[in-house]
Amino acid sequence: MDTVKANHHKLKLISREFAGFEASFGVQANYFKSLTGWEVEREFEEIHRLYDRMVSGKEALSDSHDLFLCVTDWLPEAIQQGLLVPLNEYLLADPPEGWPEAWSSSMRGLQTDKDGSIYGIAYHDGPEMFIYRSDLFNDSMEQEAFYKKHGYPLEVPETWNQFVDVARFFTRPEEGMYGALTASYPDGHNNVYDFLIQLWSRGGELVSDNWQPLFHQSIGQEALQFLVDLIHKHGVVPKEALEMDSVKSGNHFAQGNIAMMWNWAGFAAVAEMPDMSRIVGKVGTGVIPEGEGPAGRHMSLNIYWVLGIPSGSTNQEMAYQFVKETASAAMDKATSMCGGNGTRLSTWRDNEVRQQFPYYKNIEVVHQNVNSPLPIPEYPAINEVLSQMVDDALNLRCSVVEALDRAASQVHEILKRADYC
Template sequence: MPTLRLVGRPFEGFENALQRQMDSFAATADADVTFERDHRPLPEIHEELLATGDITDGTYDLFLCLSDWLPMVAEAGYVHSLDDRLADSPPDDWPDGWAESLRGLMTYEGIAYGVPYHDGPEIFHYREDLFESVAEQRAFREEYGRPLSVPRTWDEFLEVAEFFTRPDEDLWGTVVAAKPDGHNDVYDFCIHLWSRGGRLLDEDGRPAFDSPEGREALRYYHDLIHEHEVVPPESIEMESVETGQFYADGEAAMMWNWSGFGAMAEDPESAVFGRTNYGLIPRAEAPAGEHTSLTVCYGLTVPKGSEHPDLAYDFVRHAASAENDEITTLEGASGTRFSTWRDPEILRTNSFYSIVEEVNTGPVNTLPRIPAYLELNEILNEMVEAVVVERSISVEDGLAAAAERASDLLE
């Protein structure tokens, strides 16, 4: 009996959904099959499987691959092209059942290497009950001389975050995932950079983030934690899932974060069940400022070295069905199909999907689609760590050093 082994990051939504999808596949597969799941932290997957090439040693048949990594693993030949299989035996509704932006994240140089499984994008989450409270509205107007409203700019965001920061009540203005794991800490810097009109790379692929916009972005992120103190001190040790839970536990008034964490907030057992709403991420109050988002996704890929690549693809196709994509959502992750985003029952319990489709089908930022992105990401990760977590270097020096290293990398 063949065994399919999957590796991916730990997340309860992934783990529960994959288990259900694997169980249903095993019950219907022509050949008997068993599954094993190996859930490892992202840095461990990168260091032990991707940097070494061991993802292809035959241990794994399925890899839940972060889209940041897709160009590198494709260029290195670590995963199979799925073009022929998608042409001969595609999932139902392929390709038009998925947003082009998501399909593109699983493609490199025109070749598809994965099928989207779990989607961002990042959106704004806020406690609607706090914003609608007459007592809070009155107190805010008395303190700031303007109505309490959902912030549209980062200046407004800071005022509102300061107002709602009440550690003695276990309430903070916001929460960020600044743990130096190369994930949200880097994405947060990018969002602040883009929302100020800055860019990571210029049109010629050279580093462009050591700029006035970059300095404003990194300083703002640093100051939220250390100067304004509107986030819990433990934010420098928190990764994205932990911040989503922190918000769902009712301990933050606002956050920008992955849309899928709306599922945590809208769980009936959540402390903020029925009290959350969603919107656009704030922008800089400047001519170049824009509401922006970042989208990444996780896709199911088939590593080279797998002894059962055809069977592994059969599972990929199975997990991509409309029914199983809804299971991904119902178990706390984020489905990727239009059919899930538009399903009335899903929308009743996961209202953030209306924002998800708007963001994914409009202008949305993605990280550079280059094989060297993993190394660039680590440079940015170390920059944020040094400036924001360790506070061992200034904003200006951190950006300059990172830009110099990035230039050497990308030459």
């Protein structure tokens, strides 16, 4: 009881800044207060700063927060450093509704350590999907004009070459219209994921089985050059994208001046929200295009956000109760209805969710072809190298080959120091 008094019946949560998270955690905090009387004080931080504070700066070891929304990229390092509380005993004694079968296996693996310890419950799922203006693709005049120009029907592109054709067709700067949009701000998030999607969809890999960098070879050169060319050669992505992170690009798409993008599925939700979007009811989703040739494949990223408990929390039992209640079917659905992406199968299959956000019918399909960044504690350092590499190339500070070779050398040193190779 002394601990309760000292903390004034209050939990402190820290999350990435995103309007969907602010809305969903608001609903879930109010629900939790109605159940327990405990308030949940919420803090939202820019993604780079969130990592610098909670993981790199080890603020998770202090008593500053009781709940931490952590992206799976950071989990191997956070687990190695002892920054999060293992939840196994809580899960055994008092599991969330439907645990664990109510979640896809793809939503349970990345927070589970090799010894079976579980360090959080999935709160917000990507995945990255292809998002486009369905009204433009369905317009008969646009279809006729495209066919006359290219000799094949205007359809959602299957390959990256088709993507470029469609993007160039819809790029009309004089009308303020562009064919495509990327999130190219160097925050180590989408700018890196854009490169990984380009690499993987062409059949490439980051490293070999014996931990030698592979991403700088010919497939990686093709992948990075493609991103550079979208902005500087084809001119189908506005240069403002160099200053846009995933949130800004998603919000920009919702204003109606972009024909296509690949981005987190949650931004298809933003585009269906009347108070945030000018294109409600005009949005389609599908799988991300594949590379040309036999190695080409439709790929997305399996990266998600988990709600965990920082090791320094002085309210761990009550923090777990919040994690448990927030993982319920009703509260997971609330995450989706507020503009995030719930992680339970029941939410993905919910008729009301699908009616409001039609892309949910594609989520399980997308999850059949996903890959994840290297699940090692050193990945955040590698991610920073990749972020700098992409940013240097996109801003034409050096050639694609120079950027890739320098990054491959740095990644090799990181892996060598950690005795991977």
